[in-house]
Amino acid sequence: MMNFKYPVESLAIRRDVGMGDLLMLTPTLRAIQEQGLAEFIDVYCAEPLRPLFKRNSRVRCVGSSRNWRRLTQPYSATVDLNGVVERHPNATTRDRVSLFAEALGVQLETTHTEYTVSRGELLQASEFLRGLPGPVIALAPTASDPRRSWDPNQVMRFITMATERGYSVVPIHHLDLGWYKDSPRCRPLLGRDLRLVAAVLCRVNCVVSVDTGIYHLSVAASGRIGPPLVLPFGATDAAVVTAPYNGIVPMYHVVPNGECMFFPCASTGGGDCQAPTRYSCHLHRAEDVLEAVMTALRRST
Numbered sequence: 001m002m003n004f005k006y007p008v009e010s011l012a013i014r015r016d017v018g019m020g021d022l023l024m025l026t027p028t029l030r031a032i033q034e035q036g037l038a039e040f041i042d043v044y045c046a047e048p049l050r051p052l053f054k055r056n057s058r059v060r061c062v063g064s065s066r067n068w069r070r071l072t073q074p075y076s077a078t079v080d081l082n083g084v085v086e087r088h089p090n091a092t093t094r095d096r097v098s099l100f101a102e103a104l105g106v107q108l109e110t111t112h113t114e115y116t117v118s119r120g121e122l123l124q125a126s127e128f129l130r131g132l133p134g135p136v137i138a139l140a141p142t143a144s145d146p147r148r149s150w151d152p153n154q155v156m157r158f159i160t161m162a163t164e165r166g167y168s169v170v171p172i173h174h175l176d177l178g179w180y181k182d183s184p185r186c187r188p189l190l191g192r193d194l195r196l197v198a199a200v201l202c203r204v205n206c207v208v209s210v211d212t213g214i215y216h217l218s219v220a221a222s223g224r225i226g227p228p229l230v231l232p233f234g235a236t237d238a239a240v241v242t243a244p245y246n247g248i249v250p251m252y253h254v255v256p257n258g259e260c261m262f263f264p265c266a267s268t269g270g271g272d273c274q275a276p277t278r279y280s281c282h283l284h285r286a287e288d289v290l291e292a293v294m295t296a297l298r299r300s301t
Helices: 019-034 047-053 065-070 096-103 119-129 152-164 194-203 213-222 286-300
Strands: 008-014 038-045 061-064 077-080 136-140 168-173 206-209 229-233 248-252
Touching: 008 019, 019 038, 019 047, 019 096, 019 213, 038 047, 038 065, 047 061, 047 194, 061 065, 119 194, 136 152, 136 194, 136 213, 152 168, 152 286, 168 194, 194 213, 206 213, 206 286, 213 229, 229 286, 248 286
Parallel strands: 008 038, 008 077, 038 061, 136 168, 136 206, 206 229, 229 248
Antiparallel strands: none
16 A cells, blocks of 8 residues: 655654554554654544644644645655555454554564653542542443443443442543433543543553443553453454453453344444454443452452
């Protein structure tokens, strides 16, 4: 897909959607800079995701992907990554860190993702969490794809059970959802600035997340040693999407074919699930996820 040769003076890269995808692009950005392949890198992405690169030293500036087709800045090379990894013949068997590196013709020495949290942001996170008795669990139960979301009834049972056991829970969502209620041990982080979310993920004791950008942000923000991650997965192959990471506790809920509400897959009649259809994210039991959290916390101490 590349129509240029390194080194170049300036490189513009476009990737519209996916918090996790943009974070999994950062190892390639680091390699391009460290190997002297481009003097300047600009990234164009969806407007709400621009804060991901606010303190990234590998990127000169971050533009809105809406401006991609009418770039006013002259670049030595441009690469549009929209749809590239999705169309790759090995898209379901290789992680996107390696696929992005291949698309940009870069050899990676390390695959760890990057996101820089400032001291001020960490202080802001500590202030947000003040008064919550620990251990504190960050919870991201929904994804844009309903096949990767957890059933709301089980989510509320999990919160109730966790708080009754002495944990505190911070539900995270980009919308203000009315069914999350504040309590002495439940403090929703809804519709907040992405930078604050990242800082809070560095300050909690455990992260529970379905296959959505939150767990990628947790890994990148907290570095290689961060809170343990419990991932209730469904239509996703955990071995693929978590390949660049350590300390992951993936979970699958096994059900007979036909019992999953998305079997056959609602969008394409069964053609695009990355995991066998006997796995269903929405059917995870609150008890099982809480047990995984308790195990992960014991291992981390």
